Amino acid sequence: MNECAPSDIRKTVWSTCMSKHWYFGPPSREGSSSPFWKMDLEDDPATRALWEHARSACEAKVCSGLTVLRQYANGHTYGLGDQIHQDDTREGTYTLLYYPMPVWHDDWEGETLYRDRTGEVILTVKPVPNRAVLFDSRIPHMGRAPSRAYGGLRVTVAFKLMVK
Numbered sequence: 415m416n417e418c419a420p421s422d423i424r425k426t427v428w429s430t431c432m433s434k435h436w437y438f439g440p441p442s443r444e445g446s447s448s449p450f451w452k453m454d455l456e457d458d459p460a461t462r463a464l465w466e467h468a469r470s471a472c473e474a475k476v477c478s479g480l481t482v483l484r485q486y487a488n489g490h491t492y493g494l495g496d497q498i499h500q501d502d503t504r505e506g507t508y509t510l511l512y513y514p515m516p517v518w519h520d521d522w523e524g525e526t527l528y529r530d531r532t533g534e535v536i537l538t539v540k541p542v543p544n545r546a547v548l549f550d551s552r553i554p555h556m557g558r559a560p561s562r563a564y565g566g567l568r569v570t571v572a573f574k575l576m577v578k
Contacts, residue, residue: 418512418546419467426460428514431487431569448497451489451567461485464512465573472510472548472575479578480508487514488557489567490524495559498529502551506577509551511570513541522564529554541568551575 419427431453439452455461465482473480490496501509511526518524518541528537528549539547549555551574560568 415546430460450494453487455485480575484574487571490559496557498556507551508575510548510573512546522560524560524568
């Protein structure tokens with residue numbers, strides 16, 4: 415979904431993502447060697463508004479009602495790319511990944527890569543501002559770190575979803 419959210423929601427989500435609530439945490443998966451920046455957004459009204467705006471389109475795509483299990487932000491800087499992983503292994507789980515930044519240039523890289531079971535890249539999604547991607551949480555994927563040309567934080571907001 416390009417142009418996922420109206421301007422007021424997008425700006426409020428970005429403002430939230432630029433607040434002082436980031437922490438540099440341990441890897442989210444056991445055995446991973448790459449910690450990265452994280453922000454919990456469980457009770458955040460801006461991301462709740464984003465989900466309420468995107469909900470009907472997401473539910474139409476999966477032909478079912480969805481409930482939010484978790485919502486948070488991930489941040490990556492140069493050299494802190496993600497590792498290939500699945501968000502969940504259960505059937506009926508989905509991830510909505512949102513790119514909240516107001517500007518992003520191609521030479522900043524930071525794409526999200528999706529792979530098949532053999533490890534081949536099947537899709538590359540550029541972090542276009544205000545873009546959202548809904549995918550089956552069992553699909554292996556990873557967020558690439560931004561390039562040295564970008565001196566900031568590559569941010570994604572993630573909603574972990576389950577069919578009701």
